[in-house]
Amino acid sequence: MRSLRQRAIVGGLIWAAIIVAIGGVALFYFFDALTLRRFDTALSDRHRQVVAALGNSGGGLDEIETFLTDPAYNRPYSGRYWQISDADGNVAASRSLFDALLPVPDHATPDRNFWNDTGPEGPIRGIVSMIGLEDGSTWVVSVAETLTALEIDRQQIRQSLLTTFAFIGALGVVGAVLQTSAVVRPLNRLRQDVSHRWDSHDALEPGDYPDEVSPLVADINILLDRNREIVERGRRQAADLAHALKTPSAILRNELDVLATKGIDIQQAQNALDRVDAQLTRSLARIRAVNTGAATRSMTSLPNSVERMMRLFRSMPEVQEKTIERDVPETLEIPMDAQDLEESLGNILENAVNWSKSAILISAGESERDIWLMVEDDGPGIPEQDRREALRSGGRLDTSAPGTGLGLAIAADLAQAYGGDLALDHSVGLGGLSVRISVPKRHGLSGRDAQQD
Incomplete structure (x- = not known):
């Protein structure tokens, strides 16, 4: 996973899931214990009521019911029970027990003890203690209640917790995404600023970015300055080399x-x-394109360059009987240096002039990602199996025609320097060859890779 945004979001979600899981388990146990404590507190209160009733009745088992007014004690198997027994084995119990009795411990103590057992309608929990009255008599008092109500309370609490945690989890996901976006935003802004400042030759301001990013911004400024210097030095060296080679070549020709x-x-x-001249021209064009293509963000008017090249070729004697037409939007611009664009177009037009019969069409347009320029002719075209050879350095399919076989290769090199490509195909409209150059709309500082956001 290479994306910082994805790493932060996934990491935050994993950590949040761990925290929620631990917190959820802890809260489940806490609320389970809390509900049991509340259950035991209520059970203790009812035990005290039964003890008070025993005291008020003076030990009269037949009178105890008159002091206990809870209707659940009178409804058979209601889930709420009491039972009193004396030392002689006499037992009084609530009507809710009907034909059953609560378990009696062998050795009851004055301390209240909780117990769990099975009652008439399922699991029950009770409390038992030995009570001594003023007359010296001792009694074992038991109170019990079904655990059904306790389990219902626990289920309701757990359902509420799950709903709450689901809502908190959803908020956590949204919060993680928003927080990550806020943290990564300065880096996205830095990426855009690097491209824009490169165009304007301005330096980035470290103070405009968070403290954690400021050192990186300062380093980027140094790299931008060095890169500009390398680009300018490369262009100067290419120009100097071209100038130095022109004179010996001219002397040799003379x-x-x-x-x-x-x-x-x-x-x-x-x-x-x-x-030799053609190879030097290609090498120099490639050097110049490498130092201008991906490193600069020049925008050139396509209709102006196309019109200029059409005037140049129409003035040639061999083109007098041929027509060169264009279909180029007047406002279309291509992210190429004007010299590189016109050198590519010139090489392609020269090839079209050499092989066309009477018509050449120059068209251009744009797609979602690319700006394209296409030159078509009505010549014999190039078979599909030979098109790769035509783009190879010095690849000439017919040596009887003039040329060095490098024109299309140079145009392909220049297109690739801008992150684009050159494709050969059959011209649907004219029947000959179509040569299409495609250049990404956004080539950035690193060519076509800059499009992959």
Whole structure:
């Protein structure tokens, strides 16, 4: 589990479940003991009432009932009973016992003792003690009550506890989610701020974040500065290298032209130099794209770049008899550097011009995640089994046509540098080849991975 939010929520829920379970068990035992204590207290009160009735009657067993007015004592098997016995074995009992008697201990004591047994209608709990009257007589007084009422009380309390704990648990889940969201919010804000501050070349303010995050913010500022420096250095080095190689290449071409004027066959050397130039162009484009694609968040107007490239190609003699049309929304922007976009589009258009018969269509649009640009032609197209080879460095399917075989490969490299891709397919509208570049709308500092929130 890699998400801090999920870890915090799951951890909080597990800990809360443990606390609720422990608290629930403790409360169950506490309330069970509490209800038993209340039951025993009521039982003791009724025992005192029977003892008082015995004292008021002066030991007359026939008169005791007149002092006990609880209707439950007169209803057979009502669950509430009393019983009195003397030393001679005479017994008086409540009518609720009907034809049964309560158990009598062999050795009763003046201290009240609780006992559990089985009564006429199930388990009962009672209290017994030996009582001495002023006339010197001793009596064993027992009072008992069915445990059914006790169990009903316990069940009601347990049900109330379960309902309460379920409600508390639901509140705990909501609270854990809200608390975790509040704790993680500064990190989400930091992620967004890093991307925005990179665009504006501003530094993050550690004081705008919680104390626990402030040291991280300060470190991110240092990393952003170093990254900007690396990006700028890489772009400068790529530009310097391109400039340094142009002069030797131009000299070699001039020398080859001189040799050609002397009747020397330079075709093989010319082809080799073309391939060297193309490979250098691809390598430099890749270096530049790596240092601009995922590291910068440039936005380029697609209609402006497409129109500029169309004017350039329409001015070429070999395009005079061909039509180049476009279908690009006027407000559409693509997250690419303008130079990289136009280099990709130029390579794709050059391929379309070389192979088309009479028509080329440039279209663009957007999906939920990507901005796409597509170039279609009415040429022979590329069979599906050969499309991978066409994107390979120097992969030429027909050496009779001009070119180095690197145009589509360079365009694919540039698209990948921005977290996108280049796909070859059959053109439904024109019947030839369609070349489609897709670039994520949000490439962030780490390419396509930035979309995976």
